[in-house]
Amino acid sequence: MLKRAIFGLLVFGLVGASTYASFFIAPDERTMGLIYRIFYFHAACGWVMFTAFFICFFCNIAYALRREPRWDALGVSAAEVGVAFNTVVLITGPIWAHPVWGIWWTWDARLTSTFVLWLLYIAYLVLRTLIEEPDRRALLSSIFGIFAFLDVPLVYGSIRWWRTQHPQPVIMGAPGSGLAPAMLKVFFFSVFAMHALMLLLLSERYRVEKMRGEVDVFRRELEGA
Amino acid sequence: MSLLANATTLLGKELRTEFRSRELLTTTGVFILTVIVLFSFTFDPGAVESRRFGPGLLWLAFLFAASLMLQPCFLREQTNDTLSALRLSVSDPFAILLGKLAANTLFLLLTELLMLPVFGILFNVPVFRVFGQLVLVLFLGSLGVSTAGTALAAISAQARMRELLLPLLLLPMLTPVLIASTQVTIDLLDPSPFMEWKGIGFLAVFDLVFLTALWLFGEYLLEE
Amino acid sequence: MTQTAARSIGIRFDDIEKRFGGLYALRRISLEIAAGQCVVFAGRNGSGKTTLLRIAASLVRPSHGAVSFVETAPGSVDPESVRPGFVAHATMVYDELTAEENLLLFARLQGVVAAEARAVSLLQEVGLLERRDSLVRTFSRGMRQRLAIARALLHEPSVLLLDEPATGLDPPGVTWLAEALRRLRDSGRTILMSLHGESVISSLATRAVLLDAGSVAADTRTGATFRSILTFADV
Numbered sequence: 083m084l085k086r087a088i089f090g091l092l093v094f095g096l097v098g099a100s101t102y103a104s105f106f107i108a109p110d111e112r113t114m115g116l117i118y119r120i121f122y123f124h125a126a127c128g129w130v131m132f133t134a135f136f137i138c139f140f141c142n143i144a145y146a147l148r149r150e151p152r153w154d155a156l157g158v159s160a161a162e163v164g165v166a167f168n169t170v171v172l173i174t175g176p177i178w179a180h181p182v183w184g185i186w187w188t189w190d191a192r193l194t195s196t197f198v199l200w201l202l203y204i205a206y207l208v209l210r211t212l213i214e215e216p217d218r219r220a221l222l223s224s225i226f227g228i229f230a231f232l233d234v235p236l237v238y239g240s241i242r243w244w245r246t247q248h249p250q251p252v253i254m255g256a257p258g259s260g261l262a263p264a265m266l267k268v269f270f271f272s273v274f275a276m277h278a279l280m281l282l283l284l285s286e287r288y289r290v291e292k293m294r295g296e297v298d299v300f301r302r303e304l305e306g307a
Numbered sequence: 308m309s310l311l312a313n314a315t316t317l318l319g320k321e322l323r324t325e326f327r328s329r330e331l332l333t334t335t336g337v338f339i340l341t342v343i344v345l346f347s348f349t350f351d352p353g354a355v356e357s358r359r360f361g362p363g364l365l366w367l368a369f370l371f372a373a374s375l376m377l378q379p380c381f382l383r384e385q386t387n388d389t390l391s392a393l394r395l396s397v398s399d400p401f402a403i404l405l406g407k408l409a410a411n412t413l414f415l416l417l418t419e420l421l422m423l424p425v426f427g428i429l430f431n432v433p434v435f436r437v438f439g440q441l442v443l444v445l446f447l448g449s450l451g452v453s454t455a456g457t458a459l460a461a462i463s464a465q466a467r468m469r470e471l472l473l474p475l476l477l478l479p480m481l482t483p484v485l486i487a488s489t490q491v492t493i494d495l496l497d498p499s500p501f502m503e504w505k506g507i508g509f510l511a512v513f514d515l516v517f518l519t520a521l522w523l524f525g526e527y528l529l530e531e
Numbered sequence: 532m533t534q535t536a537a538r539s540i541g542i543r544f545d546d547i548e549k550r551f552g553g554l555y556a557l558r559r560i561s562l563e564i565a566a567g568q569c570v571v572f573a574g575r576n577g578s579g580k581t582t583l584l585r586i587a588a589s590l591v592r593p594s595h596g597a598v599s600f601v602e603t604a605p606g607s608v609d610p611e612s613v614r615p616g617f618v619a620h621a622t623m624v625y626d627e628l629t630a631e632e633n634l635l636l637f638a639r640l641q642g643v644v645a646a647e648a649r650a651v652s653l654l655q656e657v658g659l660l661e662r663r664d665s666l667v668r669t670f671s672r673g674m675r676q677r678l679a680i681a682r683a684l685l686h687e688p689s690v691l692l693l694d695e696p697a698t699g700l701d702p703p704g705v706t707w708l709a710e711a712l713r714r715l716r717d718s719g720r721t722i723l724m725s726l727h728g729e730s731v732i733s734s735l736a737t738r739a740v741l742l743d744a745g746s747v748a749a750d751t752r753t754g755a756t757f758r759s760i761l762t763f764a765d766v
Contacts, residue, residue, distance in 0.1 A: 146527055201479040208475060212466040216552040222462045225524050226476065229458060232520055233480050236513055240483040243505065244490045299553025308642040316639045324627045388621035391590055392682065395617055396640035531591045 086285075093275075093282040100126075100268075100275035108268040117181050124174040126272040127167045128196070130280045134164030135203065135231060137284070142227035145220055151295055154220035157227065158210060159287035161203055163280055168200045191246045195238045202230045202237075216298060310399045317393070317406025318413075325414065335376045335418045342368040343426060357430040362492035365426055366485055370452065373415055374474035377456040380407055381464035390529065400526040404457060408521070411453040412446075419445050437495045440502055444495070447510035448488040454517040455480050461528040483513055538689045539566040539603045540613055540721055542587060546596035549582050549745075556582040558745040559596070564723065564738075566603045569716045571733050572725040573760050574742035580725035581620075583742070584692045587723065588617040600690065614641075615690040616683035620698055622675040623682065624667050630654060630678055631663040634685060641686045653681040657711075673704035680711065691715060693724040697732055708732060729761045 104122040111118040141157030144150075175193050176186045187193070206227055213219035308316075325331055346364040350356055384390035393403050423441065427434035434441060456477055463473040491506035542564040549557040557579045564570055572580045585591040587598050600613040617623075624633045631650055638646035654660045657677040667675060676696065683691065693712075697705050709731045716722055716735055726733050733739075739760040741749040749755035 146524060198479055198482050205476050205479060209462070209466060209472065212468055212472060214467075217550075218465060221527055221530070222465060225527055226459070226462055228524060229455065229480065229517070229520055232516055233483065236483040236509075236516065240486040240509065243509070244486050302553045308640060313640055316636065320625075320628070320632075320636050323632070324625070327627065387626065388619060388623050389625055391617075391619065391621075392623035392637065393640070394590060395588060395614070396637050531585065 089285075090282060093278045096275040096278050100272045103268045103271055107264075109262060109264050117178055120174050120178050122269055122272040123276075124171060124178065125269065126276040127170045127174070128192075129273050130276045131164050131167040131171060131196075131199075133277065134160050134167060134280055134284070135199070135234070138164060138203075138227055139231035142224035142231070145224045146228070149217075149221075151216070151220065152292070154216075154224065155291040155295060156284075156288055157224060158207075159284055159291055161206055161227070162287060163283045165200065165203050165207065166283070167276075167280065168196060168203065171196050172200060189245065191238075191242045194245060195241045198237045198241070199234060202233065206230060216295070308398065310402050310405070313397045313399070313402035314405035314409065317403060318409045321406065321410035322413070325410075331376060331379065332414060332418060335372050335414070336421055338375065339368045339372045339418060339422050340425065342371060343422070343429065347429065352430055354431065357432055358493070358496055358498075361426070361430045361432055362496060363485075363489045365422075366448070366489050366492065368422075369415070369419055369448070370478060370481055370485060371474070372418065373411075373449075373452045373456055374477045376414065376418075377411060377453075377460040377477075378463075378470065378473055380411060380457060380460045382469070385464065391531075394529060400529050401522055403529060404461075404521055404525045408453045408457040411457055412450050415449040415453060416446055419449065432496045434496070437500050440495050440500075441492070444488055444491045444507065444510070447507060447514060448484050451484045451510060451513045451517065452481060454514060454521055458517075458521050458525060458528060461525075484510065487513070538613075539719060540689045541566040541568075541601040541603060542690065542721060542723070543599045543601055544583070544587070544596070545599065547583070547586060547593050547598065548595035549579075549586065549591065550594045555745050557586075557593070560745070560747060561596075562740065562747065562750075564721065566601070566721055567716075567719050569712075569722040569735055569737045570724070571736040571739045571761070572723065572742055573728070573733075573739060573763065574725075574748075575763070577744075578742040579745040580742055581694050584617075584694050584723060584725060587690075588615055588692050590617075613690060614686060614688060615692050616686070616688035618676075618679050618683045618691070618693040618696050620695050622667075622679045624675065624678055626668040627666065629664050629666055630659050630670075633667060633678065634681060637682050638685045643685055649685060653684060657681045658707075672699040673701060673707075676700060676704065676708070680708075689720055691720055691722045691724075693722070695725055695727065697726070697730065705731060709735065726761070729758075733757075733761055 100122070104119045108119060108122065138157050138160035141153045141160060145153035145157060172193070175196075179188060180186055206223060209226055210219055210223050213222060343365065346368065350360055352361075381390070384393070390403075394400060397403060420442070423434050423438075423445075426432070456473075459473060459476045459480070463469040463476060466472055487506045487509045491503045491510075494501050494503045494506075542562075544560050544562040544564075547557055547560045548555070560579075560583065572583065574580050582591060586593050589598075625636075628636065631654065634650035634653060635646055638650055643649050651660070651663070654663050657680060659674060659677055659681070662670070662674065667678065670678065676699070680696075697708055700708060712722065712724075712732060712735055716737075724732070724736075736757070739751045739755075739757050740747055741755070741760040741763065749760050751757055751760065
């Protein structure tokens with residue numbers, strides 16, 4: 083209990099520090115004013131989203147091969163956390179775009195791909211709600227999860243090659259375009275803080291999932307009796 | 308029996324069953340036709356717009372049709388538990404999946420080839436002068452749709468709300484196929500047609516990735 | 532069907548456990564079945580009979596433990612290659628194909644030599660030869676069951692597993708089934724079947740095992756009587 087509390091405080095401290103840094107330590111950007119600072123948040127969440135989905139992929143393979151329930155518990159936790167960060171990316175994009183470009187959405191490569199990714203992992207979560215039996219649910223969703231993750235580079239590739247022909251506003255500039263060293267430092271700190279937040283959410287969600295699994299076992303035994 | 312021999316035998320069985328009733332092919336064909344006609348109401352089908360929007364709508368129609376046509380694939384095997392009989396009879400369970408995905412690819416391709424001239428006529432796009440190349444992109448696209456679709460049909464057959472679930476699972480996953488196939492088709496139907504080999508290569512890679520994934524993990528989908 | 536079984540194969544269930552989620556379908560079952568025995572599994576619905584048979588058929592993976600086949604005639608084929616014949620409550624044949632097409636399909640998949648001849652001969656034995664070109668959809672329950680048995684015998688299995696094979700059969704059907712099973716038993720095949728109660732079929736058994744809530748509750752091998760097991764007298 084104490085360990086969890088300390089970790090939680092640490093994470094909130096990190097996130098707080100990174101927010102402070104985004105607002106007060108990072109240098110001003112030439113054209114965009116205050117709103118650009120959301121970039122540190124938006125892009126960092128993007129990286130965390132991928133980390134979470136990768137963890138989910140790893141857990142899916144582990145479950146398919148080993149059939150131990152803890153891999154399923156960790157997998158679904160990672161997927162949910164990933165979807166949460168994914169949602170943040172999809173929301174902060176338009177929040178940035180509107181004051182800068184006057185439009186809410188552009189079908190730029192990154193945002194579009196992120197949207198498809200969101201749909202894929204929402205589908206994963208929906209699939210799980212539609213299978214009653216825990217072992218079946220774990221196995222079938224892990225196979226879907228494997229296919230979904232393998233699809234990710236193909237989604238990004240096809241969108242980048244064939245959906246970015248027309249000149250259109252790119253959310254927060256092309257990747258890696260001219261980030262000053264001072265900005266980079268704040269950015270990487272932000273990535274680090276967001277990952278710490280991800281780990282906190284992941285571990286808490288995993289705990290809940292394991293408890294839910296145990297309750298489910300009792301409930302099914304009672305119903306069966 | 309070897310994997311390929313078993314898959315071929317199963318393909319034969321699927322073909323025999325389908326050609327006896329032809330219900331899947333006719334229903335899918337009519338569905339695609341309906342979707343195409345409905346799509347044509349949503350924009351002004353002049354020459355330029357038809358070339359620009361037509362191929363995408365055509366492929367979208369194919370994807371919708373596939374997500375419906377693939378439903379019976381494993382549901383049929385549940386009626387009399389024939390899936391268990393198949394599992395007992397083959398040495399490699401992948402043969403079951405391979406046979407089904409070959410059949411699904413063929414059915415899709417056949418329906419698409421029948422719809423292609425109709426599409427060409429309704430939208431006044433020249434499909435016949437690039438027919439061979441169109442067959443190639445149709446084949447690679449359909450193979451991708453079938454491979455992913457067969458796997459996901461096996462999954463959705465074991466879940467609730469399967470009629471709605473399969474499209475929900477399949478359509479996002481097939482985004483790359485939709486994008487690449489549409490592009491290749493647009494280029495082929497251009498006034499000066501050309502072959503987008505990058506797109507063809509991409510589709511081939513998609514097919515390979517999903518076939519490999521199905522080969523590695525597919526048997527788990529058939530477990531009880 | 533009446534030819535002597537090619538091999539003499541016994542079955543061993545080693546510490547078999549099967550969980551579905553948190554529910555135990557089978558709890559650490561260990562049984563040894565000698566070659567040529569005809570064993571009846573009795574028990575209520577949900578006692579684990581179907582699960583046990585499906586594990587023996589390799590359709591279901593046990594959560595723990597293993598099934599193995601034991602070759603009693605020395606110097607014969609590898610016991611790993613044993614493929615039991617399985618007859619379930621579902622017919623496991625395709626309604627949209629004819630009787631002959633069904634048998635040909637499964638014969639070819641299993642690599643049966645001279646598949647056409649084998650299919651015809653089995654159709655003859657189960658009395659369906661005149662209906663070989665009819666779609667199974669048009670068959671009665673009894674006819675489907677006969678076809679299901681023909682399918683199970685295509686590869687001349689030395690082990691037969693039958694899960695409540697008499698369900699839905701009318702009295703003539705049951706009589707035919709009992710006679711067919713008798714001939715199979717007398718030809719040396721090892722037979723495991725699950726049944727609901729006493730009948731002319733259960734009288735063929737050389738051993739009976741009672742399952743209750745996934746465990747062995749009684750066994751004629753350890754002194755229980757056939758009657759008590761088949762009528763669940765002690766449960």
